[in-house]
Amino acid sequence: MKNSMIRLGALAGVAFTLAAFPAFADITIGVTIPTTGPGAALGIPLKNSVDLWPTEIAGEKVKVIVLDDAGDPSLATTNARRFANDDKADVIVGTALVPGAIAVAGVAAEVGVPHLAPSPLPPPVAKGWSFVLPQNAELVSRHLFAKMKADGVKTLGYIGFSDSYGNQWVDQFKKLGAEYGLKMVAEERFARPDTSVAGQVLKVVAARPDAVFIGASGTGAALPQLGLRERGFTGPIYQTIGAVTFDFLRIAGKSANNTVFASGPVMVAEDQPDSSETKAEGLAYVTAYEGKYGAGTRTQFGSHMQDAMIILKKAVPVALAKAKPGTKEFRDALRDAIENGGPFPVTHGVFQFSPSDHYGLDDRGIVLLTAKDGKFNLIK
Structure with a gap:
């Protein structure tokens, strides 16, 4: 009887000891993207690509929570706070539109959660806990401005979004345009929900530029494209x-x-x-995505999610060697593994992050294309 009581007491002690330690959660990834609203054309391919993610990384189960932010920065902020405070997310991915991604970056910096942004954060925000998956505006601009110079363009008209996405291209032009012998003779803006840009197009055409530069994304970029040709502009776009x-x-x-x-x-x-170095991962993504959603459905927006997972599959094992998911120590280790664990060959280039560079892509991340008869063609 006495021995039985001793054994029961020992078991109770073990149970108490085990209960005193927290039960560590799976690797939790919070994803905020616009699957409705003006950014849905960008957000839906992101969500579709999340559906291709594995259910485990390095033997640990992955829990993915996807929330719609409808392209609203305030809702993106709310989602990010929920991920950090309620879901104890180990990493946040989001969002598709720049204003919302800036908001998410603010939350990530405040609470100390690694943040992978599938939209081009501006330089003051692309630091600390946030890492940018798209190509940065300077890298894109240099390739486009060099092509303009090679094409003999001297004067340029600009039509772009009236938000941070549109602003960054004008900022880059002011910074770099003169280096490529370019002068901006007209600058017009429009809001993402606008259904007409006739007034802006008329003003740009009236300035008689050699070419027009459009700073917009998704289907919204087609509005000025159509308007310019309808108004008889025959120059390069x-x-x-x-x-x-x-x-x-x-x-x-x-x-x-x-x-x-x-x-x-x-x-x-x-x-x-x-x-x-990008072909293998690119083909793997295209095969998986178009195999599920149909030929010609790929987008580079969706593939940012593939790149996020490629980075995590390499960084997570490094972080797991130092801490368990669901802890501050794991989030700290994961941030450090992303910042210092490259190179990461992905679908969009080769990321090599560093403490001073949270963009990470170089010229391998940009190609120039042209369009003809409904197809994109690589400019050799």
Whole structure:
């Protein structure tokens, strides 16, 4: 009887000891993206790509929580706070539109959670806990401005979004344009929900620029494209990386022919040489995505989610060697593993982050495309 009581007491002590230690959660990833609203054309491919993510990383189960932010920065903030405070997320991914991504970055910095941004954060925000998955504006701009110079362009008209996405291209022009012999003779803006840009187009055409630079994304980039051709502008048009979607080609139709686009290499993964460091991951993503959603459905926005997972699959094992998911120590270790664990060959280039560079991509992350008859073609 006495021995039985001793054994029961020992078991109770073990149970108490085990209860005193927290039960560590799975690796939790919070994803905020616009699956409704003006950013849905960007957000839906992101969500579709999340559906391709593995259920485990390094033997640990992955819990993914996806919330719609409808393209609203305040809702993106609310989602990020929920991930951090309620779900104890180990990493936050989001969101598709720059204003919302800036808001998420603020939360990530405040609470100390690694943040992978699938939209181009401006330099003052791309630091600390936030890492940028798209190509940065300077890298994109240099490739486009160099092409403009090679094409003999001297004067440029600009039409872009009236938000931080549109602002960054004007900022880059002011910083770099003179270096490439370019002068901006007209600058017009429009809001993402606008259904007409006729007034802006008329003002740009009246300035008689050699070429027009459009700083917009998704299907919204087709509005000025169509308007310029309808108003008889026959000069070259240059589009940013945000316009490179098959939906853009469908909406813009023949007006897109011969336009020059900056793009991530995933959009022409099959056309890359075998020596390209991005070809294998690009083809793997395209095969998986279009195998599920149909031919011609790939977007470079969706592939940012693939790149996020490629980075996490390499960084998580490093962090697991130091701490368990669900803890501050794990989040700290994961941030450090992302910042110092490269190179990460992905669909969009080769990331090499550092304490002073949270963009991480170089010239391997940009290709120039043109459009003809509803297809993107690599400019050799």
